[in-house]
Amino acid sequence: MNFQPYRSPSTGRPVRAVLFDTFGTVVDWRTGVAREVAAFAAAHGHTLDADAFADHWRALYQPAMDAIRSGQRGFTKLDTLHRENLDAALRHHGINPDQFSRETLEELNKSWHRLPPWPDSVEGLAAIRRHYIVGPLSNGNTSLLLDMARDAGLPWDVIIGSDMTGTYKPLPQAYLRTAEFLDLEPGEVMLAAAHNSDLQAAREAGLATAFVARPTEHGPGQAVDLAPEGDWNLVASSIPGLADRLGA
Missing domain, CATH: 1.10.150.240 (Putative phosphatase; domain 2)
Known part of the structure; x- marks a missing residue:
């Protein structure tokens, strides 16, 4: 059976790339x-x-x-x-x-x-990568993200650092220029993030959105981003869980 990519109800387009906020969402x-x-x-x-x-x-x-x-x-x-x-x-x-x-x-x-990945990150990224382009959509610069990927074993297809887009999230161009580098329409890109504000900015830029809960990113007393605060396209408690929701 041919794989059918997830179609975002907010963009009306099938998702071709799932890009990840990195600090806090993929690495601890x-x-x-x-x-x-x-x-x-x-x-x-x-x-x-x-x-x-x-x-x-x-x-x-x-x-x-x-x-x-x-x-x-x-x-x-x-x-x-x-x-x-x-x-x-x-x-x-x-x-x-x-x-x-x-x-x-x-x-x-x-x-x-040299930040460690969350225990589920590598497995989940590898699962999503079977059917989607995966990479970071991060404020990190390219060499930082490359070193991090090699050290943590993150199976990215592509790394587009903020030094390539020349801007920082949550400005719209951070999301839009990344999509342009991939020759994709914004609606064909999904941002997966543990931060509601990042997802809000991505949605306003026309991207699909997925919330991945990381309730201990800021330690045991974390009081922010414990739950989705918008009607994001997908919500998961882990990256493998997101892979399941994407049909990967």
Whole structure:
């Protein structure tokens, strides 16, 4: 029997590519960053709350991109923003970044390149890939996403980083330019994400949408994105569950 791709009721088109928000949806950034920060602190004789450090470093992410999205600053890749924010996070936790070599801080900054996948991610992506194009639709830059894929074993078909689209989500062009690179209409692309705001922006740009719940992305006390907050096309509790909903 020939496979029939999922047809999105919101776009009226069959889905050809399922692209994923990556930080939090496919990989567990909090665990990965905290693990590397803890090792860094121990190696250099510092004591800190690694989970709190990871949370603070991540909290600087959106404000840094806001300056670019608003036009106050030209496009700057995420690796550079993370590196700038690392100095601020270290100082916030009472550690002077000037005591470390540039190479040492660059290596810590690459924590974001080595994030572990959620336990279901690789299996689920491989299942979806049997019938759909799969790749990230992320604010990460291409080299970051490539390193992450190789380290975590993510079976992407294609990687289009934000440095290729030249913009950051949730601006519409982040979604539309990614579809253009694939020579697809926006409605033939589905964004799968654990973040309702990302899905709302994707829908407004004309993409199909799928919510994948990640209720511990921000730790055991997470209070946001615990459930879908819109009538997204599909809702799943895991990526294999999404594969099932897609008929893959």
